[in-house]
Amino acid sequence: MKKDIILCGVGGQGILSIATIIGEAATKAGIHLKQAEVHGMSQRGGDVQSNLRLSTETIYSDLIALGSCDLIISMEPMEALRYLPYLSKDGVIVTSNKPLVNIPNYPEEKKLFEELAALPHVVQLDIEQVAKEAGNARGANVVLLGKAARYLEIVTPEQLREAVATIFARKGEAVVEANLKAFDAANEG
Amino acid sequence: MEKQLLLGDEAIALGAIHAGLSGVYAYPGTPSTEITEFIQTHPEARERGIRSRWCTNEKTAMEAALGMSYAGKRALVCMKHVGMNVCADAFVNSAITGVNGGLVVLAADDPSMHSSQNEQDSRFYGKFALVPILEPSNQQECYDMMQEAFALSERLKEPVLLRIVTRLAHSRAAVVTGEKRQQNAFSPSTDQWVLLPGIARQKYAALLEKQGAMEEEAEKSAFNRMEQGGNGRLGILACGIAYNYVKEAIGKEGHILKVSHYPLPQAQIQQLAHENEAILIVEDGQPVVEQDVKAMLGTGYKVLGRLTGHLPRTGELTPDNVAAALGKKCSTVYGKAQNVAVRPPQLCQGCGHRDVYGALRQIIEEMPDARVFGDIGCYTLGALPPFKALSSCVDMGASITMAKGAADAGLRPAIAVIGDSTFTHSGMTGLLDAINDNSPITVIISDNLTTGMTGGQDSAGLNKYEAICLGLGMDPAHLHVVTPLPKNIPAIAELIRQEIAYEGVSVIIPRRECIQTAARHAREKAKAQKAQ
Numbered sequence: 001m002k003k004d005i006i007l008c009g010v011g012g013q014g015i016l017s018i019a020t021i022i023g024e025a026a027t028k029a030g031i032h033l034k035q036a037e038v039h040g041m042s043q044r045g046g047d048v049q050s051n052l053r054l055s056t057e058t059i060y061s062d063l064i065a066l067g068s069c070d071l072i073i074s075m076e077p078m079e080a081l082r083y084l085p086y087l088s089k090d091g092v093i094v095t096s097n098k099p100l101v102n103i104p105n106y107p108e109e110k111k112l113f114e115e116l117a118a119l120p121h122v123v124q125l126d127i128e129q130v131a132k133e134a135g136n137a138r139g140a141n142v143v144l145l146g147k148a149a150r151y152l153e154i155v156t157p158e159q160l161r162e163a164v165a166t167i168f169a170r171k172g173e174a175v176v177e178a179n180l181k182a183f184d185a186a187n188e189g
Numbered sequence: 190m191e192k193q194l195l196l197g198d199e200a201i202a203l204g205a206i207h208a209g210l211s212g213v214y215a216y217p218g219t220p221s222t223e224i225t226e227f228i229q230t231h232p233e234a235r236e237r238g239i240r241s242r243w244c245t246n247e248k249t250a251m252e253a254a255l256g257m258s259y260a261g262k263r264a265l266v267c268m269k270h271v272g273m274n275v276c277a278d279a280f281v282n283s284a285i286t287g288v289n290g291g292l293v294v295l296a297a298d299d300p301s302m303h304s305s306q307n308e309q310d311s312r313f314y315g316k317f318a319l320v321p322i323l324e325p326s327n328q329q330e331c332y333d334m335m336q337e338a339f340a341l342s343e344r345l346k347e348p349v350l351l352r353i354v355t356r357l358a359h360s361r362a363a364v365v366t367g368e369k370r371q372q373n374a375f376s377p378s379t380d381q382w383v384l385l386p387g388i389a390r391q392k393y394a395a396l397l398e399k400q401g402a403m404e405e406e407a408e409k410s411a412f413n414r415m416e417q418g419g420n421g422r423l424g425i426l427a428c429g430i431a432y433n434y435v436k437e438a439i440g441k442e443g444h445i446l447k448v449s450h451y452p453l454p455q456a457q458i459q460q461l462a463h464e465n466e467a468i469l470i471v472e473d474g475q476p477v478v479e480q481d482v483k484a485m486l487g488t489g490y491k492v493l494g495r496l497t498g499h500l501p502r503t504g505e506l507t508p509d510n511v512a513a514a515l516g517k518k519c520s521t522v523y524g525k526a527q528n529v530a531v532r533p534p535q536l537c538q539g540c541g542h543r544d545v546y547g548a549l550r551q552i553i554e555e556m557p558d559a560r561v562f563g564d565i566g567c568y569t570l571g572a573l574p575p576f577k578a579l580s581s582c583v584d585m586g587a588s589i590t591m592a593k594g595a596a597d598a599g600l601r602p603a604i605a606v607i608g609d610s611t612f613t614h615s616g617m618t619g620l621l622d623a624i625n626d627n628s629p630i631t632v633i634i635s636d637n638l639t640t641g642m643t644g645g646q647d648s649a650g651l652n653k654y655e656a657i658c659l660g661l662g663m664d665p666a667h668l669h670v671v672t673p674l675p676k677n678i679p680a681i682a683e684l685i686r687q688e689i690a691y692e693g694v695s696v697i698i699p700r701r702e703c704i705q706t707a708a709r710h711a712r713e714k715a716k717a718q719k720a721q
Contacts (some may be wrong), residue, residue, distance in 0.1 A: 010532065013280055023194055023361065027194055027363065032363070033326075033361070033362060033363065034361070034362045035198075035360060035361040035362070036356055036359060036360040037360065037361070038303070039220065039304075040360050042533060043565065044536065044537060044570075045534055045535040045537070046532050046533050046534035047532040047533075055424075060204045060359070060432075060433040060434070061437035062360035062365075062430070062433065063434075063507055063508055064357065065507075065509055065512065065519065066509050066521045068520075069519040078528065078529055079532075081528060083527050084524070084525065084526045085521050085524060087523055088522060091522075091588070096304050102535070103532055103533075106530055107235075107527075107529065107530055108528070111527070111528050112528040119523075121485045173505035185332040
């Protein structure tokens with residue numbers, strides 16, 4: 001079994017934390033992993049992405065091939081569309097539905113959402129709202145991971161939940177609790 | 190033996206620590222920065238007393254590492270590819286002097302220019318200097334090769350170049366760690382490393398004599414490996430990370446020669462050529478090996494690659510372009526989305542560079558003949574809207590010297606914008622030229638107290654900028670420090686106007702801490718207080 005995942009968003013939205021949590025869960029489960037990140041200049045308000053590959057077999061390429069991505073997890077709706085050529089036929093997009101407009105030529109939102117909605121497997125969520133309701137306004141990225149949990153398949157939502165606890169453990173019990181709440185708020189098992 | 194999830198950069202760092210490193214010397218540069226950072230914060234490095242503070246530039250780094258090697262200890266120099274240009278004098282000559290303690294030079298190339306101004310291939314430098322090159326294909330090899338690189342360097346008594354690319358530097362995978370070697374004892378060389386012509390000629394001859402031993406090492410290297418397969422039509426020579434894309438595309442089907450240790454293993458290449466009708470060279474970066482193999486096999490043999498259009502001439506390898514070169518169709522389902530706009534990086538909201546450009550924008554609008562020569566750093570983003578303030582950005586330090594040359598030619602006003610870290614890296618000498626010539630230029634040293642673009646590393650000249658400028662001979666009447674804040678933009682613009690009118694060198698230092706490092710320092714302070 002293999003899962004090729006593109007995590008994307010805008011610099012500073014916390015996609016690398018999502019990658020770290022999935023990576024922890026996969027490593028603990030004994031699954032092979034490669035995760036290509038973007039560091040450097042593109043962090044600053046520009047688009048960022050991470051190619052995360054999980055497999056029960058040896059993984060060679062650090063990058064995902066066009067048309068073969070199983071899951072796009074995006075912190076921002078336009079960014080989800082940026083990687084569309086990588087999505088496989090049955091690939092799923094799990095995305096925030098709140099545009100982050102920091103460029104003058106951001107597309108017309110109505111058209112953007114129409115294009116998203118026309119795709120066969122798209123899950124949208126107001127992750128910031130859910131995070132606020134869960135009492136963890138800074139946990140939108142963990143909410144998104146919770147929403148995407150059931151589509152990962154190669155690791156279970158329960159394994160991901162454990163990884164959330166492990167990753168945030170060094171920040172104290174309160175932070176762990178807050179992030180588990182954020183995860184649970186969107187996780188559909 | 191322990192398994193860890195590591196970036197390629199981190200695997201190199203840990204490999205170096207375990208290989209008995211005594212000092213790492215580096216200037217930050219994407220994608221190499223994380224190597225030194227890992228060593229700086231690793232408990233084992235602290236226990237072993239590994240020297241790891243940032244250097245002022247790649248040349249000082251290379252020379253200090255050579256000095257550590259002279260004294261008998263193992264040293265690592267890390268840089269991005271263009272850093273090789275900065276340290277080239279020391280690097281090339283370190284092959285002539287030879288080394289004592291193991292010396293490994295790590296160059297991180299950036300094909301596709303994700304965060305760079307060119308995509309030069311550091312393997313040319315290795316060939317040029319006549320030293321062995323190692324090129325890992327994955328994170329495990331990054332770790333393993335550090336051990337081998339130091340051992341090889343000490344066997345041959347020559348520096349070894351280790352070349353990686355962005356995708357390996359910044360990709361994470363599981364790495365199994367191995368044996369830990371002791372550091373070398375202090376034992377300075379008793380040989381003369383004096384490159385006077387008479388001695389240099391002898392040493393150069395000795396270096397040439399070692400080429401045979403270097404080729405032998407590469408020929409029997411465990412990192413170069415033949416994988417039998419295919420139907421005799423096409424042999425594949427895959428260098429470094431290219432091997433992964435080849436395996437991804439064809440699995441066990443092909444006849445593959447994996448090359449990760451140079452000079453090229455000629456006997457194995459001859460065998461691959463003999464058993465196939467043509468060879469496809471798959472290499473990330475420039476067609477270095479393709480040219481060599483073409484020359485080796487002669488015009489009658491078909492060598493395919495970037496020069497023949499089987500792979501793109503520029504840009505990094507991907508699973509897609511390699512699969513296409515191997516005749517595999519890529520199966521995209523969806524085309525490009527309609528409603529996607531380019532989202533370039535931008536200066537942070539609240540960044541002091543923004544206020545500097547706010548003032549410069551006024552000057553440019555008032556004086557259409559004004560030209561602003563930029564430099565390398567976050568502030569290069571001042572070239573993009575909404576500021577559109579820069580006319581040039583070429584290499585570290587070129588802002589001041591280009592402004593000077595343009596002013597010499599009659600350009601007025603000639604303005605240079607350079608960051609604090611870039612100024613100490615390569616700007617100081619140019620400023621001295623300008624002062625000695627009394628060139629009519631206005632230099633803005635935009636000081637955010639850190640090396641911002643690479644993530645906030647120490648800036649070598651912290652708190653010394655006025656003293657440096659005065660020491661170089663600046664007239665104190667034309668040296669100013671201002672605070673870049675939105676409310677101060679009119680006053681800064683007025684100061685620039687005033688200094689532009691002066692027919693000599695002016696330096697204006699807008700100084701305010703990078704908001705990213707300021708936030709980090711505030712968090713660290715809060716944490717420290719909580720701990721008390």
